[in-house]
Amino acid sequence: MSEAAQTLEGWYALHDFRKLDWTAWRAAEEQTRAKALDELQGFLQQWAAVVQDKQGSTAVYSIIGQKADFVFMHLRETLEDLNAIETAFNKTLFAQFTVPAYSYVSVVELSNYMGGSGDPMENPEVVARLKPALPKANHICFYPMNKRRSGSDNWYMLSMEERRGMMRSHGMIGRKYAGKVKQIITGSVGFDNWEWGVTLFADDALQFKKLVYEMRFDEVSAKYGDFGDFYVGNLLDSQKFAALLQL
Numbered sequence: 001m002s003e004a005a006q007t008l009e010g011w012y013a014l015h016d017f018r019k020l021d022w023t024a025w026r027a028a029e030e031q032t033r034a035k036a037l038d039e040l041q042g043f044l045q046q047w048a049a050v051v052q053d054k055q056g057s058t059a060v061y062s063i064i065g066q067k068a069d070f071v072f073m074h075l076r077e078t079l080e081d082l083n084a085i086e087t088a089f090n091k092t093l094f095a096q097f098t099v100p101a102y103s104y105v106s107v108v109e110l111s112n113y114m115g116g117s118g119d120p121m122e123n124p125e126v127v128a129r130l131k132p133a134l135p136k137a138n139h140i141c142f143y144p145m146n147k148r149r150s151g152s153d154n155w156y157m158l159s160m161e162e163r164r165g166m167m168r169s170h171g172m173i174g175r176k177y178a179g180k181v182k183q184i185i186t187g188s189v190g191f192d193n194w195e196w197g198v199t200l201f202a203d204d205a206l207q208f209k210k211l212v213y214e215m216r217f218d219e220v221s222a223k224y225g226d227f228g229d230f231y232v233g234n235l236l237d238s239q240k241f242a243a244l245l246q247l
């Protein structure tokens with residue numbers, strides 16, 4: 001048996017993608033819409049405050065295309081916390097005007113392929129990466145992925161040394177995008193249908209295309225990467241959300 005990579009886990013993640021029921025929203029009384037919007041703004045404020053207490057972080061983005069209209073990406077200490085947020089939101093009037101589009105459950109993960117020495121949990125940089133305050137970048141990109149297990153292309157049958165070598169090359173490509181793209185890798189083995197969620201943030205959305213394209217030529221993605229649907233979006237704040245909902 002090959003040696004499994006050791007992983008460190010941080011905050012749990014819920015990516016909650018929703019569609020707006022525009023027909024119902026249009027048909028609703030103005031008062032109802034105002035109340036629904038108020039409730040939504042209340043939640044946005046509550047979620048924004050969580051990051052100050054270092055109890056988690058939430059990102060809110062509109063989604064381009066027909067897969068969804070917006071996403072709430074929540075990071076919290078426990079699955080109970082995530083479940084409570086989801087349930088509280090579902091009880092709002094505003095949620096009645098939304099339809100689930102897609103969701104993804106995972107946990108922020110760092111692996112030891114590039115690990116240094118010493119107790120990583122004593123390293124503030126590591127802790128900051130496991131419990132990250134999500135950036136207010138202009139754009140988000142999310143997609144789930146697997147490492148392939150088919151025929152002779154089986155990532156999980158490779159030795160630690162072979163995998164480490166490929167992950168080093170992967171990391172070197174990633175580093176070229178430092179300052180342009182922030183990536184958060186969340187592990188989802190045992191939690192959701194794919195093995196990882198990849199969430200990228202950038203002010204210039206073209207950097208997503210350039211980074212993902214460049215990685216396609218790198219062995220670990222070229223030979224072993226299998227990918228799900230891509231979601232790309234624009235940053236929302238409470239004003240932008242109100243404008244989006246304005247009829």
Ligand code: 76R
Pocket residue numbers: 005110111113114145147167170171173174175177178181183185196198211212215216221225
């Ligand atoms: O943690 C580190 O920064 C060390 C190097 C590193 C690891 C271990 C790293 C760097 N990644 C790691 C692990 Mn990554 N990453 C992806 C994708 O689209 C694709 O082809 C793949 C999707 C992107 C875009 C990306 C970006 N990475 C992982 C893992 C877990 C692998 C495992 O355990 O088997 C996955 C699934 C994955 C996928 N990666 C980086 C980036 C970027 C931008 C970096 C550089 C980070 C930096 O140095 O700041």
